[in-house]
Amino acid sequence: MxxxxxxxxxxxxxxxxxxxxxxxxxxxxxxxxxxxxxxxxxxxxxxxxxxxxxxxxxxxxxxxxxxxxxxxxxxxxxxxxxxxxxxxxxxxxxxxxxxxxxxxxWVEGRPYRRAAELAELGVQRTRAIADGLVDTLAALHEVDPDAVGLGDFGRPAGFLERQVRRWKKQLDASRSRDLPAADELYARLAADVPPESGAGIVHGDFRLDNVLVADTGTDAIVAVLDWEMATLGDPLADLALMLIYHRLGSTVTDVAAAPGFPSEDEIIARYTASSDRDLSHFGFHLGLAAFKLAVILEGIHYRHLHGQTVGPGFERIGDAIHVMLDAGHTALKEHR
CATH class of the missing domain: 3.30.200.20 (Phosphorylase Kinase; domain 1)
Structure with a gap:
């Protein structure tokens, strides 16, 4: 073979x-x-x-x-x-x-990336899967890092400020073209970093197609995958990134368009039912999430240009970055 x-x-x-x-x-x-x-x-x-x-x-x-x-x-x-x-x-x-x-x-289960895949399951099962996704995220953020031996896994203090600097550094390391909207978004984020909501384990790329759903009919979340960007920091980063994915629709995943999938407000309400974190500066978190996602895609775009990606579907990644940056500028106007 x-x-x-x-x-x-x-x-x-x-x-x-x-x-x-x-x-x-x-x-x-x-x-x-x-x-x-x-x-x-x-x-x-x-x-x-x-x-x-x-x-x-x-x-x-x-x-x-x-x-x-x-x-x-x-x-x-x-x-x-x-x-x-x-x-x-x-x-x-x-x-x-x-x-x-x-x-x-190897865990038996299925990732869902497209609304059409969820639509086949029906409204009730789609809602159950989405609720399970939010509950799993809340459960992760309730884990005490010290209790599981991850007390030194990251530096929670100053997390948001470091994230802004880090993703700008990553962007500069993968530049293959001028991106003035990215530079402007970075400047806006760096100028207005809010207080943090408290420390916890941050997955770094939490969304429905990064978990496996049981294929036995229970619709339970059976595995959370893709932990490559996990660290300690402000867990609202995970919630914001998941919602940015939903807002961008078909750019990465359009699961939020499936009948029965909860609205953004319903997702936030379900999450906050298990958390007392302050979401008054959530617009910043959404803006940072969009900036982070744009930088990640620019890195993939860079590797594609240099023939270093494996598999299909990379040729349009570069265009998606502009949508991410626009979403980031829009999100910074929001406050909850």
Whole structure:
């Protein structure tokens, strides 16, 4: 079997037998569809199935694809109310795949990215899935980082100010063109950083297609995936980013358009029922979320221009950035 890009099956197999005793070392693999940053593979020895995660090929922004951090946070959350896959092994030896990687459990479930997929389920099931998504986010934000060994996972104090600076730095590292709207949005954010709502674990890219929903008919959230940007900070960043995804519709995911999917106000109300965080400066959080998403897409656009992306669907990423930036400028006018 031909190995997918970024996965040398001979080298992986030689490492595999030692790292996962009891499994075979004659492996086959396929690139899992979806995801435009870290690469995810389904690996099998003919009997068992696992997931391997590694950074993207080529140009990689500093700290943006830290496998050890991702592995650590998933492992720490194993015994909490947040559903995550089991983790099995972390490899820091870059001679195996050319980059650090880790192995985790293959969880049976389905991600939903499009409203049409939810529409097939009907209004009641769509509402149940969306409510479960919000409840899972609230549960994550209620986890005490110290209690799960993540007290040093980030620096919560000054999180918002650092986020503004960080995403500007990431933008500068991936520039391939002039983006005056991005520079203006950065300046507006930097000039008006609000007080923070309190510290917690931040997923960094929380949305419906980054979780798996049980395919057994229960519609429960069975796994939260894609923890590559997790840290400690102001959890309202997660809520804001999820809502920005919804506002942008078909640009990334249009699930919010599905019949039965709760409105933005309903999502916020359900979240705040489990949280006493202050949302009076939520417009800033929405603006920062749009800026962050624009920068992430610009990084993907940069890698696509340099032939360093894997899979289809990258040719229009560059155009989507302008929509994100416009959304950010609009959001800064909002206050709740």
């Amino acid at each position: 031909t190995a997918p890009p970024g996965l040398d099956l001979d080298r992986l197999g030689a490492w595999w037998g030692t790292a996962l005793p009891g499994s075979g070392d004659r492996l086959s693999a396929e690139l899992v569809a979806g995801g435009k940053s870290n690469l995810t593979y389904l690996v099998t020895d003919g009997t068992g199935r696992w997931v391997v995660r590694r950074p993207p090929l080529g140009h990689v922004l500093a700290t943006a694809h830290d496998m050890a951090r991702e592995y650590r946070v998933i492992s720490a959350l194993r015994d909490t109310a947040v559903p995550v896959p089991a983790t099995y092994a972390l490899c820091r030896d870059e001679s195996v795949l050319g980059a650090p990687f880790y192995v985790m459990e």
